[in-house]
Amino acid sequence: MTPKRIACGLALLCGTFALTVLAQPVAREASAANAGAASKDAFADARRRAQEAPFAFRGIALGITLDEFRAGSKVRATPVGSVPVCETDVQAGALGMRLKSHESLTVACRWAHRGDNGWVLSQAVVDGTPAAEHVLRFARIEGQSALRLYEISLVIDEVTAEDLREALADRYGPPRHATQNVSSPGAMPVYVWENAVSSITLCFLPGTRNGTLTYLLKGSDAWVKSVVRQWQASDAEAG
Structure with a gap:
């Protein structure tokens, strides 16, 4: 092979190598751009689903049926061994709850456990801390x-409420409605997070060092109004 042909061959090889090297950053940039777009799409999709789905308290979503709640293993209360007790259960009477039939239009449930002297109300756990009171309502x-x-x-202590306010803001963003600096006596600081189908309200109770947390x-x-109408209608028919 002549020196001229060798030189041409080397030039061609170097040119091909240079094009390959130049193409690699372009390919990486295109891949990164595609990955970024996919990530944004996934984030937007997750955010849309979150807006359309009811809020959930520690995995217990608003809108589930009473049967689903009772069949699930999501007990969010202490001590270990607590179970849901509803107004349709015989144990409800021992807990000071009303007794209702399975045909009732509304039913309330609480977590409870069996103690040495019978059934005792348990404490729902919120942000790692036992709540003073709790109730789950079905209609x-x-x-x-x-x-x-x-x-x-749920009724929680003031420290837990403060921590929860920050946690909810981190997860869902700033509250849609917030009342902080209230001047009138007895006014309550209130924070509300909303999506398309549900809300979370955190309210600080003045003078009690407690707060209320409500998923609605x-x-x-x-x-509830329709339930009242149904109850009034059935009561009138019975009378």
């Missing part, structure tokens, strides 16, 4: 037979 939507969870209410399904006011 029948007009035209449906299943009782659905529309409200979870939107439209539940209409549910």
Whole structure:
């Protein structure tokens, strides 16, 4: 092979290598751009789903049926061994709860455990701390037979409420409605997080060093009103 042909061959080889090297950053940039776009799409999709799904207290979502709640293993209370007790259970009477039939239009549930002297109310655990009080409320939507969870209410101490306010803001962003600097006596600082179908309300109770945490399904006011109408209608028919 002549020196001229060798030189041409080397030039061609070097040119090909240079094009390959130049193409690699471009390919990496394109791949990174595609990955970034996919990540943004996934984030937007997750955020959209979060807006459409009811809020959940430690995995217990608003809107589930009473049967789903009782069949699940998501007991969020202490001590270990606590179970859901509802107003349709015989044990409810021992806990000071009302006794209702399985045909009732509304049913409340609490977690409880068996103590040395019978059934005792348990404490729901919020942010790692036992709550002073808790209740989960179910109601029948007009035209449906299943009782659905529309409200979870808890009473927590002030320190837990402060920690929870920061945790909720980190997870869901700034509250849609916040009342902080209140000048009128007895006014309560209130923070509300909302999505399309539900809300979380954190309220600080003045003078008690406590707060209330309420998960509420939107439209539940209409549910309760429809339940009252059904109860009034059935009562009138019975009379």
